[in-house]
Amino acid sequence: MSQHTQPPETPTVLDSGDALPPIEQHARQYETVRFAHETELIEDYVELIGDLIAHRGEARAADIASRMGVSQATVSKMIRRLNELGLVTSQPYRSLFLTSAGKDMAQVSRARHDIVLNFLRALGVNDTTARIDAEGMEHHVSDETLAIMQAFIRKNTK
Amino acid sequence: MSQHTQPPETPTVLDSGDALPPIEQHARQYETVRFAHETELIEDYVELIGDLIAHRGEARAADIASRMGVSQATVSKMIRRLNELGLVTSQPYRSLFLTSAGKDMAQVSRARHDIVLNFLRALGVNDTTARIDAEGMEHHVSDETLAIMQAFIRKNTK
DNA sequence: TAAAATTGTTAGCCTAGGCTAAACTATTTG
DNA sequence: CAAATAGTTTAGCCTAGGCTAACAATTTTA
Numbered sequence: 001m002s003q004h005t006q007p008p009e010t011p012t013v014l015d016s017g018d019a020l021p022p023i024e025q026h027a028r029q030y031e032t033v034r035f036a037h038e039t040e041l042i043e044d045y046v047e048l049i050g051d052l053i054a055h056r057g058e059a060r061a062a063d064i065a066s067r068m069g070v071s072q073a074t075v076s077k078m079i080r081r082l083n084e085l086g087l088v089t090s091q092p093y094r095s096l097f098l099t100s101a102g103k104d105m106a107q108v109s110r111a112r113h114d115i116v117l118n119f120l121r122a123l124g125v126n127d128t129t130a131r132i133d134a135e136g137m138e139h140h141v142s143d144e145t146l147a148i149m150q151a152f153i154r155k156n157t158k
Numbered sequence: 159m160s161q162h163t164q165p166p167e168t169p170t171v172l173d174s175g176d177a178l179p180p181i182e183q184h185a186r187q188y189e190t191v192r193f194a195h196e197t198e199l200i201e202d203y204v205e206l207i208g209d210l211i212a213h214r215g216e217a218r219a220a221d222i223a224s225r226m227g228v229s230q231a232t233v234s235k236m237i238r239r240l241n242e243l244g245l246v247t248s249q250p251y252r253s254l255f256l257t258s259a260g261k262d263m264a265q266v267s268r269a270r271h272d273i274v275l276n277f278l279r280a281l282g283v284n285d286t287t288a289r290i291d292a293e294g295m296e297h298h299v300s301d302e303t304l305a306i307m308q309a310f311i312r313k314n315t316k
Numbered sequence: 317t318a319a320a321a322t323t324g325t326t327a328g329c330c331t332a333g334g335c336t337a338a339a340c341t342a343t344t345t346g
Numbered sequence: 347c348a349a350a351t352a353g354t355t356t357a358g359c360c361t362a363g364g365c366t367a368a369c370a371a372t373t374t375t376a
Binding site: 018019020021023025026027028029030031032033034036037044051052055056066067068069070114120123124125126128129130131132133135136137139140141142144145148149152 | 176177178179181183184185186187188189190191194195202209210213214224225226227228272275278281282283284286287288289290291293294295297298299300302303306307310
């Protein structure tokens, strides 16, 4: 079948680390990451909108743009997407609101974010770094790991 | 200046969690994540190519495709990019090789990946889950956090 | 060694998520 | 209350990273 005489599947002595995972499992790992990438920006926007509403009373495109560090045009386009996904409601030139689906997503996202952030802090990571890392990590942490992080926080925080 | 009378910058009582970070810092967090996204796929390919060479003796497009879970056309296109970036050398229809820049990247990437994976295992996360989480997390973990993870591994592994 | 099977490449399409520039709407202010 | 300013949207462009289909090259095998 193979056009090459391959070394056996068992790892050779060349490597220092683990063997390669089985092909199917390996592919599923990358697929999981690709899937996370599709949803994470959406979640970040929804989470930020929820935060802005909670902290500032409203969520405006200009605020989202400056906090996200992108142009207002980009935000405008994204809001249209969030609308189509049924996560926010908006009238032109007016402030945004989260739908109940949006609120749910914001709440879940925020809770996950907080666990990761507090876990990193409990581990001893500096606050600024912890915030940056948490922002990137939160979408890639499974429920299982999240539960373990939560237990760790309880154990290591007064 | 503002067209709305805004609540003060200090958070209102509505929220349960932390205050919003200052705008500049907030934007930098998201920018860091966006930047990581640009490089992480590249790193994943380079890391996988390095692993295939180490474990199988060669890295072929078909193997990369099946392990990444993408089409061969996608891999072919990506290899061209890696070439342009000076990370691999390739002749058509021949196996790939990493340049020394590619080897460096693979080595760094692999080391980081292993630390995150072993950290999750030391934390008590199931192996399959740990592999999936590590794949997603590795590109978002700062050097500071990585060092702390490494210390944690040393302390919690016999 | 010719045919079959596998592997690799190219062309062309699509979506997401950035951007700038220009037009439009709302609010504030002189 | 009109003009200036601030905020929002739209149009059009670009890149990355997927895909399929068609074709080319290589390797295996009958």
